[in-house]
Structure formats: C-alpha cells, structure tokens
Amino acid sequence: xxxxxxxxxxxGYVVLVLVAYAFLNFWMSFQVGKARKKYKxxxxxxxxxxxxxxxxxxxxxxxxxxxxxxxDAALLxxxxxxxxxxxxxxxVLGALYTVARFFYFKGYATGDPRNRMKIGVxxxxxxxxxxxxxTASFGISLVVRETQTL
Numbered sequence: 001x002x003x004x005x006x007x008x009x010x011x012g013y014v015v016l017v018l019v020a021y022a023f024l025n026f027w028m029s030f031q032v033g034k035a036r037k038k039y040k041x042x043x044x045x046x047x048x049x050x051x052x053x054x055x056x057x058x059x060x061x062x063x064x065x066x067x068x069x070x071x072d073a074a075l076l077x078x079x080x081x082x083x084x085x086x087x088x089x090x091x092v093l094g095a096l097y098t099v100a101r102f103f104y105f106k107g108y109a110t111g112d113p114r115n116r117m118k119i120g121v122x123x124x125x126x127x128x129x130x131x132x133x134x135t136a137s138f139g140i141s142l143v144v145r146e147t148q149t150l
Contacts, residue, residue: 007084013091014083018076021098028066028105035062035109037056058111065108065116072101082134085141090134097127 001124035041039047039059047063055068075097104120 008087010087017091017094061111064110065105078131078135085138087136093127093130100124
C-alpha cells in the first residue's frame with residue numbers, strides 16, 4: 001500500500017519562508033567573505049587575533065554572527081513540521097524569525113555584540129516559542145487521532 005500525504009494549500013508559504021531563509025544564509029556567508037577581504041583575514045584562519053590585526057573585533061563579530069546555524073536548522077524544522085497543522089501561523093512565525101536573524105546579524109556585525117539584542121534576539125525568541133507551539137499542536141493532533149493517513 002502506497003502512503004500519501006495531503007498537505008494544506010497554504011503549506012506553500014511555509015516552503016517559501018524556508019527558501020527565503022536559505023537566501024538569508026547565502027547573504028550572511030557573502031558578508032563574511034567580504035569581511036575577510038576587507039579586514040585581511042584569509043582562510044584557513046577562522047578568527048582574527050587582536051595582537052595581529054587591529055580590526056580583529058570587527059571581523060570576529062561579522063564571522064560570529066551567522067554561527068547559530070544549528071539553532072536555525074532546528075527552528076526551521078519546527079516551522080516545517082508545525083506548518084503541517086498550522087501553515088499560516090508557521091509561515092508568519094518563520095518569516096518573523098528570518099527577519100529577526102537579519103537584524104541579529106546586522107547588530108552583531110557592528111562590532112558590538114550587544115547590538116544583536118535590540119531587535120534580533122527578542123524577535124527570534126518570540127518566533128521560536130510560537131513555532132514550538134505550532135509543532136507541539138501538530139504532535140498532539142497526531143497522538144489523539146485514532147487513525148492517521150500519511
């Protein structure tokens with residue numbers, strides 16, 4: 001017997017948010033590459049040393065800003081799974097998280113890591129909690145159903 005999955009039409013918005021986040025990731029990587037050239041920190045060096053580079057702090061902040069990739073992947077999985085039950089909410093929360101990560105990066109890359117707190121951390125926490133709730137709701141709906149069609 002072949003398994004089938006019926007997705008809500010609005011799930012397409014969830015997928016588009018995931019694509020938008022992928023583009024944000026490409027953009028952040030490009031910014032790190034530009035910073036490597038600007039501050040003369042070449043591979044395989046990951047972080048600049050202040051005793052060797054007067055712009056070490058600025059480069060290190062740009063380099064460090066995208067480092068939440070593991071956390072981001074987990075949050076995006078929540079958007080994908082929570083979107084199966086709540087596609088509209090998951091798409092909006094995923095978009096909010098993507099915007100928050102942009103502001104987190106921009107704030108962190110200023111050279112003062114505290115600047116990531118202004119918008120980025122607050123928005124991403126709000127979006128993250130919302131996505132967890134969507135995913136929990138989806139999980140509960142699977143548990144309480146008698147039969148499941150997949």
